[in-house]
Amino acid sequence: MKVQLFIPCLVDQLYPETAFNSIKLLQKAGCEVVYNPEQTCCGQLAYDAGFWDEAKRVGLKFLADFSEDCYIVAPSISCTGMVKNGYDDLFTNSTLHNSCRNIQSNIFDISDFLVNVLKKDYFGAELVGTAVYHHSCSGDPQSEAIKEPMQLLRQVGGLELIEMEEPDGCCGFGGSFAVKFEGISAAMAEQRVISAMQAKADFIIATDSTCIVQLQAYIDKEQLPIKTKHIADVLTSGWANI
CATH class of the missing domain: 3.40.50.11810 (Rossmann fold)
Known part of the structure; x- marks a missing residue:
């Protein structure tokens, strides 16, 4: 199974080892991991602070950086929650409404993805x-x-x-x-x-x-x-x- 890896900005800057371990974990689970180096942020921090226009600009880039036809997996439950829920406020009834809905249905926190999509919970740790x-x-x-x-x-x-x-x-x-x-x-x-x-x-x-x-x-x-x-x-x- 091919999956796109989303590495949130905080993981990228402070915990790169977690990003690499996420790749190892997905590969051990049998996935082909694809990483787009152009990705940046989901817009959560701006959104939570009330700067929705700025969050929307970041969200537009996120939607452009990821395919709506493939699973997206992230080691961050708050970032996946932002895309699944916060993007409703930013993109509902916009020209990106349908593609946003497809991405929302395809993005998963890594724990959720391993257990509920891949049906795996043992990795020899x-x-x-x-x-x-x-x-x-x-x-x-x-x-x-x-x-x-x-x-x-x-x-x-x-x-x-x-x-x-x-x-x-x-x-x-x-x-x-x-x-x-x-x-x-x-x-x-x-x-x-x-x-x-x-x-x-x-x-x-x-x-x-x-x-x-x-x-x-x-x-x-x-x-x-x-x-x-x-x-x-x-x-x-x-x-x-x-």
Whole structure:
């Protein structure tokens, strides 16, 4: 199966290893991965900040960069959620209405794609330790997107999944929210990290790099003995030993 890989701007700039691991994961699942180096951003940050005209310009480029006839897979549930839902506000009843709808139906977060399209959840990964899963609140509000990551993580050898208090809590990033309301944003990150530590987790695993940036920044600032990991990095852990 041929899939187009969408690497969000935050992954591209801060977590390139997650991008490469996403390719390895899709290839191990039997996919032919196609990457368009001209791609940039989905427009989520501008959209969330209320700059819809700017978001539409970025969205126009996104629609031009990807084929509507092929699956699009991204290691970012908030970016796929932006395309699936935010683009309704930007392109409904426009000249791009139909092509936008086709792309919306073909774009998937990598966890959703592996479990629900490819019907695969075991990839021979090994990661010893305990972990909590942090669900991004800016993902697709119409999906039960916590089920697929948990199904995948349960197949990782050596990993014990535990639940923290208020598992659906927000990390506090929210794009420009983290800048405009820094104190509130930092307090929300602190709450999530402390909750994970109280559950005695070694790792906080997420499907969204924005959450990882937010939580890891607090962890680094306070020099805490816990780490964040993207699910694509977890699902490719330990492969050298197989």
